[in-house]
Amino acid sequence: MNFASDNVTPVCPEIQAAIDAQCQGNAPAYGGDDVSATLDHAFSELFDHEVAVIPVSTGTAANCISLSTLVSPYGGIVCHHEAHINEDESTAVAHFTGGAKLLPMDGPAAKLEAATLSSYLESRVDRGVHSVTPECVAITQSTELGGVYSKAEIAAIGDVCQQFNKKLFMDGARFANAVAALECHPADITWKAGVNALSFGATKNGALAVEAIILFDTSLRQKAELARKRSGHLLSKHRYLAAQLAAYIQDDLWLKNARNANEAAKALAALLSEQGGKLLIDGAANELFISLPPETAARLRDRGLIFHNWPSLGSNAYRFVTAWNSDIEAIMALGTRLKQG
Amino acid sequence: MNFASDNVTPVCPEIQAAIDAQCQGNAPAYGGDDVSATLDHAFSELFDHEVAVIPVSTGTAANCISLSTLVSPYGGIVCHHEAHINEDESTAVAHFTGGAKLLPMDGPAAKLEAATLSSYLESRVDRGVHSVTPECVAITQSTELGGVYSKAEIAAIGDVCQQFNKKLFMDGARFANAVAALECHPADITWKAGVNALSFGATKNGALAVEAIILFDTSLRQKAELARKRSGHLLSKHRYLAAQLAAYIQDDLWLKNARNANEAAKALAALLSEQGGKLLIDGAANELFISLPPETAARLRDRGLIFHNWPSLGSNAYRFVTAWNSDIEAIMALGTRLKQG
């Protein structure tokens, strides 16, 4: 059982089938094909709002192309210091935006809090061209520490952004897990809450390699497409990106996959708690940050479980990530066996 | 029959099978998997030289990441004015290199000629920091106009590069077609001729979306990997890139596919000549640039052939591109029918 990350998973059967279905016959390149043509409409339906959809192969590309449409090269992007864009994407944000600066903040479970954000923006003295003006706030849903923003929390952040005239970007590499956890409509935690652009992740949740840039302001489309091309992210056989995305949202596959991951996380959390584990973050999605007695961690690894130490949360801290293909019954069976010693 | 481009083709069966084979079970992300681990060795064997292999999803990424390891932000890149990097990749070169400048030249069939290149480099007055110093020469094999450099031609360019202390880069989006046409060893037209880095294309020739950056100087690996990450081109499920590449070079699939494309081009050229066509470029690979009587072009389109007008070569000029899946028998059968009127 591999809980190292959700990107260790293979492609899920439905998306594999969609890719295979594209392996017959020719089709126009660069998005001129029939499947690519359906995406804007399909996602507009999904979000109950007109959107522009720009598929790319990686989360870094989705995040940074999105940000490059929202901020100037002179601007700042407020984010949590644990944010993927701040900690895990090298210098990609500066590269794509032409130099914009990340302005990291703190907050529980890697979440920004509206009140803290408001204070920060309030207190930030504008020293004209000398200082960097925050132009955008970036949040992650669900967060890098497994936190899930509630509808109200995002709406509150959206209100602060509106009040201070900042754009709001959401890194949704695990957006599906958040929606599944909240049992909400995707609109509730995006455009209705003030989100301007979203990285709608699919790779970790069953796709081969595709993330959709969702622009709730469709006037940003051209800029995003230009940025995609010049950064080498426009695939010639674009239909293979489109096919993954189309299959991913058909019949709520994205939510089905995410629910399995979330439920597996719950089952695993129960198992680990029984073994003396103590949750470090109150997460609701598919990542567990937990402290374990070292001997327990060792025993689990002996049983074949793969998971990471997470030293930034303490010396006995570990991370377990479940996924669309986590075998819940096997987790529960293991729990039973462990209880029986 | 679709001759619009070779990127209208689907994934070929062998590569599809390799992708499908990765759709079972988990595997480490970001290149930590078993297939990714084989690439350096496999390509070193293929090229008979130790190489570093960096897979990415697009030709633009392969070209521009390669170039970013070879030139400084202050440097120049000599290329043909028809080069893909000059004409078809937006401002990607400047974006990836931090500002390096393309210095376009002329030459037949979109090929640079060693003598002209030498004169150009000789005549270019070095005005210190004011002018841009060429640091790299970039050639395309086969070229954007279907030209194929002979071994001797590339070696001569390599000599000029060595004499003037310039790096030599090869855009090999259609490298397979060139090798198949020349019936040479891939080493003969790359490192043995002085090529420092190569974009080894696979997408147009049967893959889903993968091109391999081949670094003949392995000390460039770290820079290339850093550039890949910050530009969002490091795929988490890296094994899917690796699996495509591994299948692509196994049992000479890449050459088998390219040979079909090249032979289809020959068959198509014969057909078009019989219909009054006149080849505009003496190509040997899978692209035909041909002038046709307009009524012939119309008649072919009525028969369902898809191909582009190519106004830069004249008002009656057209481009036909064949591919790994072009049906040579069908082309010949069509030829027969056309002759019969």
Place this chain on the structure above:
Amino acid sequence: MNFASDNVTPVCPEIQAAIDAQCQGNAPAYGGDDVSATLDHAFSELFDHEVAVIPVSTGTAANCISLSTLVSPYGGIVCHHEAHINEDESTAVAHFTGGAKLLPMDGPAAKLEAATLSSYLESRVDRGVHSVTPECVAITQSTELGGVYSKAEIAAIGDVCQQFNKKLFMDGARFANAVAALECHPADITWKAGVNALSFGATKNGALAVEAIILFDTSLRQKAELARKRSGHLLSKHRYLAAQLAAYIQDDLWLKNARNANEAAKALAALLSEQGGKLLIDGAANELFISLPPETAARLRDRGLIFHNWPSLGSNAYRFVTAWNSDIEAIMALGTRLKQG
């Protein structure tokens, strides 16, 4: 007599006096001083149009900051291949604009011609995100080869720009020489002809180191100021830039200086023609490109004249640049002596 360039000259007395006048007493930094406060008004009067004035220390900064307000990182800038931004500013344009591409053209005396420009823009096929879209046209007045655009010529270029919806930028490193040669109002060859931004040069014509970015669209001011700061071109003791500029336009000093340079060029041209020289460019400003018998060139150098060979115009081609401090009487006296043998 030094005709190597007009930037070999010292500061002229009036501007030296203005600098010295600032060497008493403290004053607010970064443009908060009294002299800086006068610039917008003074230049608006000069141009008979509301302008934003952004002083910087060099022509490269003035040109590139201006361009960065007019083009996107994905855009193209049409210019003459002899343009300073293309030939003499390293990779500065890409650096300041975030990657915009220069699209060089030909034309006599380093001037663009409206008809050729129109054909070029007309013929340029828009291939969407793949190709670079020209967003701006850049001309130099007077040109790098001493050419001077007439009012009608610039107006015609401005019309083409308007027709094709392109911005128009003017590099006016030697703007004063052009205005003096044309005996026109500065408005006639700038905003009235469609120019959006101008580098108004002063350094070559008597200043220590200052060029004014003149924005005829004052809404570009903030972007220009942000670009100036981040590129390190906002001087803390800004009053010293402002004082130079204020003195430069007071009592038409800029035109007085330019007229001396232009008249000196005429006197020098007469002298050189008498010595067998043949003007290669029909210039009207302060640069002469002339072919000379080699022995004449040698003789002049023996007499202490300093000037450059100009091999791009031929093996016997030379450039002579006159300036605000060229001694016309001395030139004429030399002419007399040379005629006397």
Place this chain on the structure above:
Amino acid sequence: MNFASDNVTPVCPEIQAAIDAQCQGNAPAYGGDDVSATLDHAFSELFDHEVAVIPVSTGTAANCISLSTLVSPYGGIVCHHEAHINEDESTAVAHFTGGAKLLPMDGPAAKLEAATLSSYLESRVDRGVHSVTPECVAITQSTELGGVYSKAEIAAIGDVCQQFNKKLFMDGARFANAVAALECHPADITWKAGVNALSFGATKNGALAVEAIILFDTSLRQKAELARKRSGHLLSKHRYLAAQLAAYIQDDLWLKNARNANEAAKALAALLSEQGGKLLIDGAANELFISLPPETAARLRDRGLIFHNWPSLGSNAYRFVTAWNSDIEAIMALGTRLKQG
């Protein structure tokens, strides 16, 4: 009495004379003149080490060009969060370096501490291409909060840099004030302590607009000169930069000026303490950060003193900056008057 900043000051008489001396006669441009030719030697003498000197007009340019020679576009720069490069130079660092990231730390008086730095570098987990690798440490001497590193403190930081293989950069916008305060040889707190490059400030301390990039590793010269040109910081009339610098270091003018500023700060500190002020930072150079009873601050402003509130240090915090032209006798006379009520 203006204590708003040291950049409100005019040019000092000696440097004014040096500028005026260049206002006669022509001289080669772009550093080809006689004065420019003396700089490398003069500064090598001053630092008792072979150096390359690259003069520019602003501190931002000096800092960022220096950093661009020390770090890659993928790298990180550790600095104090109060550092000028972090707080006061917009997004210049990313602009000049092509995307390098600032990694801010804390420390007293805006100083980094060797032990904290060592812990930081030690604890920073290397996650390969995903994370940003610190390549350089940047310190300011004297600091933005008036702190002065002792020789031992800098040497300790230099040792940490050597141990972790990081470059060490010093922003010396107020380097003269630090050397004057420490009464040390400039070598002691630069190359002898491991500093690789230094911004040697002159503008705040009596020059018009010049800072010297001092490269203790002269192999960095070419990169710095290329970066200077492309960023528009190579002045054509370079002799005016050179003349300022030559005069600035002749006969220890730079130290004479700095000593006046430092002594004025001491006199002012005494005055303010007598008026109920409490120093917030234990500075030794020319900046005072002090808390004052609000009514005292108001009274001083009534007397014509100009100084800034400094809210980041508290609601009653103020900054006073003295300079080369501060009138110490006048400060003492004011102190006397104030004591007399």
